[in-house]
Amino acid sequence: MSAYQVGKVLHDMQRNPQLAAEFRESREAVLARYDLTEKEKQAILAGNVRFLFEEGVHCMVLISSSRLLGLDMEQFVTALRPLAAA
Amino acid sequence: MGEIVFAAAASHAPGITGDLENADPEQASRFYAGMEQLHQAFEAAQPDVVIVVSNDHLYNFYLDNTPTIAIGVGESHFGPFEPESWLRIKQRTLPGHPELAKALLREAVNSGFDLAFSEELSLGHAEMVPLHFITPAWTVPVVPIMVNDFVQPMPSPRRIYQLGQLIRRFVEARPKGERVALVGTGGLSHWVGLPEQGRVNPELDIEFLETAAEARSESLAEWTNEEFSKGGNGMHELRNWLGVAGAVQDRKAEVTTYEPMVPWITGCGALVWQL
Numbered sequence: 626m627s628a629y630q631v632g633k634v635l636h637d638m639q640r641n642p643q644l645a646a647e648f649r650e651s652r653e654a655v656l657a658r659y660d661l662t663e664k665e666k667q668a669i670l671a672g673n674v675r676f677l678f679e680e681g682v683h684c685m686v687l688i689s690s691s692r693l694l695g696l697d698m699e700q701f702v703t704a705l706r707p708l709a710a711a
Numbered sequence: 712m713g714e715i716v717f718a719a720a721a722s723h724a725p726g727i728t729g730d731l732e733n734a735d736p737e738q739a740s741r742f743y744a745g746m747e748q749l750h751q752a753f754e755a756a757q758p759d760v761v762i763v764v765s766n767d768h769l770y771n772f773y774l775d776n777t778p779t780i781a782i783g784v785g786e787s788h789f790g791p792f793e794p795e796s797w798l799r800i801k802q803r804t805l806p807g808h809p810e811l812a813k814a815l816l817r818e819a820v821n822s823g824f825d826l827a828f829s830e831e832l833s834l835g836h837a838e839m840v841p842l843h844f845i846t847p848a849w850t851v852p853v854v855p856i857m858v859n860d861f862v863q864p865m866p867s868p869r870r871i872y873q874l875g876q877l878i879r880r881f882v883e884a885r886p887k888g889e890r891v892a893l894v895g896t897g898g899l900s901h902w903v904g905l906p907e908q909g910r911v912n913p914e915l916d917i918e919f920l921e922t923a924a925e926a927r928s929e930s931l932a933e934w935t936n937e938e939f940s941k942g943g944n945g946m947h948e949l950r951n952w953l954g955v956a957g958a959v960q961d962r963k964a965e966v967t968t969y970e971p972m973v974p975w976i977t978g979c980g981a982l983v984w985q986l
């Protein structure tokens with residue numbers, strides 16, 4: 626698992642609207658161009674932000690990519706909330 | 712010599728402009744009134760340029776390139792990069808001030824501040840939300856300085872306070888009559904992208920604001936990372952406020968507004984130093 630690589634994919638799409646549009650059309654094809662493990666690809670495809678967060682993907686990149694990952698803000702927060710400190 | 716004619720700091724939460732629907736109308740109204748005070752003071756000051764001390768949100772700089780402090784030396788700046796449909800601020804190109812920015816960069820490097828620089832910084836809500844209120848005509852040239860407030864190791868609060876002191880010395884050495892405005896943005900308490908998102912810490916926010924207002928900002932420069940973290944990862948953005956406080960260190964400030972805006976996930980405040 627490379628939190629850096631996963632974050633890089635998400636950041637690339639944040640900076641490049643054409644890449645983001647391409648991702649929306651053909652997600653697997655875009656992810657195939659990056660050096661990701663199968664687990665990382667599946668987490669991105671499933672919008673599993675909790676897994677990605679726990680694996681160390683930077684929270685700022687995650688929240689900025691929430692829509693691309695298929696989540697609205699409420700869903701994003703709900704997914705992470707079980708990890709909240711008391 | 713040049714002169715600092717305006718110095719203020721304000722929150723930059725995107726909900727301030729982008730999420731009126733969920734905010735309590737009376738709280739929002741009080742906050743906006745506080746921002747209007749900054750606008751009025753800015754207009755009265757008639758600055759030639761505004762230096763904005765803010766932070767990137769890992770948009771300009773991902774982990775492949777993370778400067779501790781970066782100054783924008785471009786002829787112009789595009790912003791906000793966030794869509795208008797979300798932030799409700801029209802995207803535009805703002806004038807930069809490359810001559811001043813590059814002179815400040817040279818002064819910083821010659822003084823032992825190893826600033827990074829960019830000819831192409833994209834401005835986001837961190838700059839555009841406060842500027843939307845403070846300089847709605849968008850005509851005053853902007854020099855953005857982005858502090859790393861989100862990736863460890865972040866610069867110490869003391870270091871950014873020292874940056875403010877450098878800015879003061881720089882301005883005082885500028886051509887006679889140059890009028891410089893300073894704006895620090897960010898904070899106050901908020902947890903962004905974290906499981907605790909939605910919390911605010913009004914007690915800590917008010918402690919910070921009152922300390923700054925009483926001309927005791929130098930003590931804020933001694934806050935540790937742990938102390939800032941009691942207000943969430945977003946509280947670390949208050950380093951940006953210290954980048955202005957260091958320039959006006961012996962001055963008191965008026966807190967023009969503070970509202971714990973839970974729908975905006977942020978303790979939102981603003982203050983203006985009395986110069």
